[in-house]
Amino acid sequence: MTVHRTNLPTISAAGLGKRYGDRWVLRDVDLDVAAGTVLGLLGPNGAGKTTTVRILTTLLRPDEGSARVAGYDVATEDARVRARIGLAGQAATVDELLSGRANLELVGTLYKLGRRAARARADELLERFSLSDAADRLVRTYSGGMRRRLDLAASLVATAPVLFLDEPTTGLDPRSRGELWDVLRELVAGGTTLLLTTQYLEEADRLADRIAVIDAGRVIARGTPAELKARVGGERVVVTLRSEDQLAAAAGALAPLAAEPPHSDPGALEVTAPVTNGTTLLGVVRALDEADVAAADVGLRSATLDDAFLTLTGHATDDLKEAA
């Protein structure tokens, strides 16, 4: 049986479901992550990302379906799973009343690294996450970003073959974010399998080999970043108007240049559309001019999670939060 394990995906979930009372927070979730690859689980707050991670890391039992991590069932072989995973949860789960160093040494001890190795590993990680200067201070005195970095360091103490990071860059400044991305790329190049959740399309794009978009507890789209971006559209043209009665004219002018029908927002006096390859800002301005549309502002920006949701579900992420 072990012979076949190497051919199986490192993380696989089939029909995962979790409910609280009558409310399903997760339903019919299937996931497959091949060894040494990165899956980005992309979705807004409350979509079910954390619930998925908690099930896959044995913290939570699913009400439906099953999952295997590193070849073992998360429900029935949970101790074996825990011996093969690292986790950085969404809330920074570090001990406030210990120093940063003591936190990492404790985790190393619990991974049975041995005292000396645990200490060496703690030093190494403190250095890598720019925490050496604060190593012996109580975590209580750390800033939010420092806690987050320590939490991530804690998940890497044992260089586990499978790593789960729940919104790892939330609360990090851009520099720390870039540094973390470098660390993660290095780990994956070394054979680590990574599942990370994020609210940022850009982050999933930069790091993930495959992306699963999750919405209201269900996977609504999956594919490589390129496939998903092709569906969602890479760049958006945003036209801001001076008055509401020009919305229709602007949408009409943009339609021939857009990959999908333009979306009008009367509140913001904006028309947004994913542009096709080769469309330039100049072309957009010219088209608007020909349609006699007086725009207050015309710009291009890259697609956001909101754009992705708009395209994939037909509704924006904000509607989702209100519905939940």
Next chain:
Amino acid sequence: MTALADPTTVSLATRFRWAVGDCLALTRRNLTHVRHVPEKLIDVTLQPLMFVLLFAYVFGGAIHVSGGSYHEYLMGGIVVQTLAFAVMGTAVGLADDIRNGVIDRFRSLPMARSAVLAGRALADTLSNLIALAVLVIAGLIVGWRIDDGAGSAIAGFALVLLFAYAMTWAGILLGLLVRTPDAAQGFVFVVIFPLTFVANTFVSTPDLPSGLRQVAEWNPISAVVAAVRDLFGNPSGLPADAAWPLQHAVPVAIGWCLVILAVSVPLAVRRYRVATAR
């Protein structure tokens, strides 16, 4: 890549060694908290010292016990009361751990799940004993003595240790049930406080009105207090017609400690699984 600390691939002896190591690592962690935040020990150090002074010098003059000095009588009561109040510190500590997510970190690691509770029990028992040492020194200063020989004194301290351990587990169960520090405090005030006062802790039971006297004499706290006094050779203040538990205080006290453990440990373990798997 290799697996880390997979408990299913090693011998039973190694697994046991790992579990003990996990428990000690968490014990050390909890004791480090006390070192960094010594205020945590105020409940079990300053407060009992205040009671010693209050009862020895303010109320003591008005309370009489048969067969000896009130200062000697007092200490057994305050030692037991202190340990009963200590359930609050344990409950608060555990409720805090669950609330701020540290338990999630532990639960995702390849460690013995029992270590979180066992480490808490061991650490809190040890820190409560440190507090007791302070109390004993204060007792010696106000005139308390162990009057019954070394063997009996050792038995006395062993009983105190057993009671401290049992109370820690009661505190763990409380922390898992209430989940907030305020509620733990409320429970101690409403339940533990009367329990330690409607007893032979500070007064001898014949001085109590009928009805209350029976409650006090059957109160488990009274049995433990009477047993501690008995083993330390302090005046017992026991009337000739004391209720059965007080006549057999030592075995009854041990029995109560074992009952508390037999109830608290399995309930706490079960509650821990439920409370943390949300």
